[in-house]
Amino acid sequence: MAKWALITGGTVGIGEAFSRLLASEGYNLVLNARDVVKLEERAASLRQKYGIDVEILPADVSIDCEKIERYIESHQIDVLVNNAGYGLNESFTRSTIEQEQNVLDVLVRAPMRLTHAVLPQMKARKSGIIVNISSVASFIAGGHYSASKSYLTVLSESLHTEMKSRGVTVTALCPGFTRTEFHQRAGMKMSALPAFLWLDVDEMVRTGWRDAKNGKAVSVPGLQYKFLRLLTKLAPRHVVRRMGIQIRRRQR
Secondary structure, eight states: OOEEEETTTTTTTHHHHHHHHHHTTTTTEEESSSSSHHHHHHHHHHOOOOOHOOEEEOOOTTHHHHHHHHHHHSSSSSSSOOOOOOOOSSTTTTTTTHHHHHHIIIIIIHHHHHHHHHHHHHHHHOOOOEEOOOGGGGGSSOOHHHHHHHHHHHEEEEEEHHHGEEEEEEEEOOOOBBSSHHHHHHHOOTTOOOGGOOOOOHHHHHOOOOOOHTSEEEEOOOHHHHHHHHHHHSOHHHHHHHHHHHHHHHOO
């Protein structure tokens, strides 16, 4: 039986890289994003190159997450990649409450609801993989983004433990700085970032997918970011907090 993977934010960046990787492994795809034109272009390209079925699901996860939930509840989904996301280049004290709420809707509410929607069918089949695109920011204290990604990492770890005996894998993929359009769209200043901190998006996605298939709860691609995670575990928390604030200030 053909297998299906649903990817939110599937037209650019990490989501687009996941679409190509999963297509190369024979998965049929459901691509979600806001831009219908980009969705149709990506779907056509994937169908032609990989000979798979691709459906598009236009929706803004911040305001129409229920549309994707309804789709999940009425279709077979073997892999869910919760990838849709963005960054807000403002401190909490300068952003509006509407901006902060939208961040929570995209980075927390949407992946929570979609994970909740897909788990019943995965449990019934005793198979399935959920990859939640989190971040190494979840290990530090860097404002709303760290807080949102911390929720996603912890939820993934908890569900991984609970679902492991049911044949379902839940993995938090926690990349560091990755070469995509993410930082440009957020207006973040990244020119001063050392080259060794940048990850190649395709290599990062391959690592994360391999870790998910191997049943890992948390995937941290790149030796530099494995070291950072270790540092956040060993360093005093006040040092970690200060580091998070400094990183955010440099991006502004």
